[in-house]
Amino acid sequence: MAKPEKAAARREDILAAAKTTLEESLKYDGVEEVVIEGETCAVARRRGRPVVLIFVPEEQGPIAPATQELAIQLGAIVEGGPADYVWATATGKLGDGFIYSWLPDKECQVSSIPAASELGRNSSAGARARPVADPVRFKELQHEFDQLHEQVYASREPIDGSNDLTAQLCKCIFLKMHLERHPDFRPVARGPLFEEIFHPNYIRKNGEKAVEQIKKAFEVARALPEYCLKDDQGRDFRIFDPDDFIKFQKPETYARIAEMLGGHQLTTPEETGVEDDIIGRAFDVMLRAKFESKGGMGIYLTPQQVRDAMVQMVFHDILNEDSGLVTRRNAKSGKTQFRVCDPCCGSAGFLITAMREVRKQIDKLLGLSARQRLELLSEVFAQGFEGADSSPNMVLMGRINMALHGDPKARVFRVANSLSTDIFTPESFDLILTNPPFKKGGITDKDHAKLLESFRSDISNGTPAMKGSGLALGAKPDGKGVWKPVNSVDPAILFIDRCLQLLKPGGRLLIVVPDGVLCNSQDRYVREYLMGKKNERTGKFIGGKAVVRAVVSLPAVTFRLSGAGAKTSFLYLQKKRPGDEQGPVFMAVANNVGFDVKQNKEVLTGENDLIKIVEAYKAGPTSGAQRPTG
Structure with a gap:
């Protein structure tokens, strides 16, 4: 049996085991198979509405973040849905896998699926707002982001690891978003529109010239007033440093990026019928998967x-x-x-x-x-x-x-x-x-005296005044309870x-x-x-x-x-x-x-x-x- 056939048979067996689990262990009646956007799932219904949707992923082992997102979206669009519970499992066994609840008072990951007898009388009664979701588009987006990252990484561009690659990719995404807001954008006066430049055919045809034009576009766009933020005091903060640039050098890298981004509307996705944060969800999953932690440098994504x-x-x-x-x-x-x-x-x-x-x-x-x-x-x-x-x-x-x-x-x-x-x-x-x-x-007083001094602004007469806007923990009480400056904290x-x-x-x-x-x-x-x-x-x-x-x-x-x-x-x-x-x-x-x-x-x-x-x-x-x- 060929590998794809074995994988399909394995998924069928796991789906059958999960159906049995629902019917025999949790006492759900008549769990039926359904196909949702090309994915074979199983659904337990109550009064015609989906209570539990089962999805078996392609990969084996624990459910990966991308698969979790896909399962959530399948649960959102099942007929009569969203399903009360979504169960993604690679074994079909009770207590295994990823479980998400679409119930209005939850909408989050949960630890278990309730037995049929534990469902409230109204748990599936009444119409609920149907979330906008597109599992096919999400799956495509996730694949595109992953493939793009891998292709660029393999192209030996002058970048410093996966994180730097992602940062450079972000600059290209920035340019695409700028283009969507300003379709008349020209990097050079009386030169071609950026929309013409940032196209895979143009890039492949013009090679190094196109690369220089894209880098010039970033140089011009990054300096525009609209990319200057204001803080709470009204002061200006530029998003990019004046000398920032895109490190990618190869035309084919830019062609692939333009090809991928060109198929999506990033700034107004709701106009294309896509859930307005589905692109963000796909990007976030890719970012977490590709991010390289730098041990001891304080650069780490909170899980x-x-x-x-x-x-x-x-x-x-x-x-x-x-x-x-x-x-x-x-x-x-x-x-x-x-x-x-x-x-x-x-x-x-x-x-x-x-x-x-x-x-x-x-x-x-x-x-x-x-x-x-x-x-x-x-x-x-x-x-x-x-x-x-x-x-x-x-x-x-x-x-x-x-x-x-x-x-x-x-x-x-x-x-x-x-x-x-x-x-x-x-x-x-x-x-x-x-x-x-x-x-x-x-943090020591020797190296950061001014900083620690600022953290004593609320100390008055040897004790914290407890003002809401004050700081006191640059000091600590001595044996007599008098708050004095710390040497380190x-x-x-x-x-x-x-x-x-x-x-x-x-x-x-x-x-x-x-x-x-x-x-x-x-x-x-x-x-x-x-x-x-x-x-x-x-x-x-x-x-x-x-x-x-x-x-x-x-x-x-x-x-x-x-x-x-x-x-x-x-x-x-x-x-x-x-x-x-x-x-x-x-x-x-x-x-x-x-x-x-x-x-x-x-x-x-x-x-x-x-x-x-x-x-x-x-x-x-x-x-x-x-x-x-x-």
């Missing part, structure tokens, strides 16, 4: 599993406590006022994960046309999402990533140091999601203080920190600065700058590729408002996050404890919460 958990927990709270916050407008200016920030954004992973949550909420708004929802979404993105990073390539990738998710002029700034930059206004953000860089040995401690400064009262911070900050006795003053001091008689915390909502311990493997040996957790804080009091803290331990590291590479395992942890958090306080170990 999607961690990003998803942090974003889902905080949006659960935001929407439960103030469902109108995401779209609320300022009464005077009329502008949307929900603001999200990542001061160490890298490729903008946290920002785009939060953007997807905002998209879900706006898509559910009643009384708005599709065009009105799109305009509102664009407005929230443009006014409400900001990031910064010190690496020019990461800033570029972050901006392109956000642009492909619906924010064409993403406010991502290049800064020397996110701890000291003044591009962000104190007390102006509702949500900060971040994974700041770690530094062995900490873990940057994670400073980032906690800095992020709280940037949050509005009631604003939320989710930050990855070394476990030592949470457990070490010498850092107790930090915990007391955040939570206040506990009154042993009443059990209440007195003082403090924030309410600690949750602590989730992560396994050591989570950031092993980055060269960070310290064990980490993510910490969820809410900046105090008058009357806020510290309550019980949700605490959990994740032993698995969906991957392992072998021979300095990530290897998917499919075991992700964060899914159940998020579900437990959403379910509310329980007596079985676990305490993270150091």
Whole structure:
């Protein structure tokens, strides 16, 4: 039997096993096979509506991110859908694979499919808005991005590894987006239109001349006023350095890029009938798959599993406590006022994960046309999402990533140091999601005296004044409780203080920190600065700058590729408002996050404890919460 035939037979066997699992183990009736956009799936229905859709991928082993996205889209467009649950499995066994719920109160990855008897009476009743999805287009896009990356990588262009290749590709995507907004763009006055130049036939015919014309186009476009961002103070920040250029040199490289990008509308994809962030989803999956971590250099993408958990927990709270916050407008200016920030954004992973949550909420708004929802979404993105990073390539990738998710002029700034930059206004953000860089040995007064001095602005008469816009953790209390300057401090401690400064009262911070900050006795003053001091008689915390909502311990493997040996957790804080009091803290331990590291590479395992942890958090306080170990 030929290999394709064996693979097809294997998928058929697994699909049959999954159908049996649903029918015998979970007691679903009449699971039937269906073909959706060329993919053979199985569907369990209830009252005619799809409850569970099963998809068996081509690859064996744990379900890869690209396959997860494909399965989600298949579940969205199944007849009568979206399906309540989507199950992508490579074994057909209960408890294996990737499970996603399209139920309106979820729309996220979940840990299990409920038994038929556990379904609520109305779990499949009533019409639901049908998400716009195109699994065929997504699969094609993913293949095109992967193939393009591999072809360019194999062409021996003068680039410094996979990350640099992606950065150069981003510059070409930038040019394509500029062309779509300005079809009359001419790199040289009275010269040919860029639309004529950036075409595979022209490039192959004109060779080196075409390469020079494309490089000239980038040189001209990057300097245009529209690619100059303004920070919160109204100052100008250019997206590109004045001497930045595209490194690719071979005509065939540009021809292949033009060929791939020419088949897609990047700036207004909704006009072509494609889900308006499907291109962004495909690009993001490619970026995560091709990104090379630079051990010890602080350049590392926060794993999607961690990003998803942090974003889902905080949006659960935001929407439960103030469902109108995401779209609320300022009464005077009329502008949307929900603001999200990542001061160490890298490729903008946290920002785009939060953007997807905002998209879900706006898509559910009643009384708005599709065009009105799109305009509102664009407005929230443009006014409400900001990031910064010190690496020019990461800033570029972050901006392109956000642009492909619906924010064409993403406010991502290049800064020397996110701890000291003044591009962000104190007390102006509702949500900060971040994974700041770690530094062995900490930040010392010898090397960063001015920086540490700025982190003592709130110290008055030997104690923190606890002003919302103040900073105090450049100092610590001595044996008598008098706060004095520190000689060195873990940057994670400073980032906690800095992020709280940037949050509005009631604003939320989710930050990855070394476990030592949470457990070490010498850092107790930090915990007391955040939570206040506990009154042993009443059990209440007195003082403090924030309410600690949750602590989730992560396994050591989570950031092993980055060269960070310290064990980490993510910490969820809410900046105090008058009357806020510290309550019980949700605490959990994740032993698995969906991957392992072998021979300095990530290897998917499919075991992700964060899914159940998020579900437990959403379910509310329980007596079985676990305490993270150091």
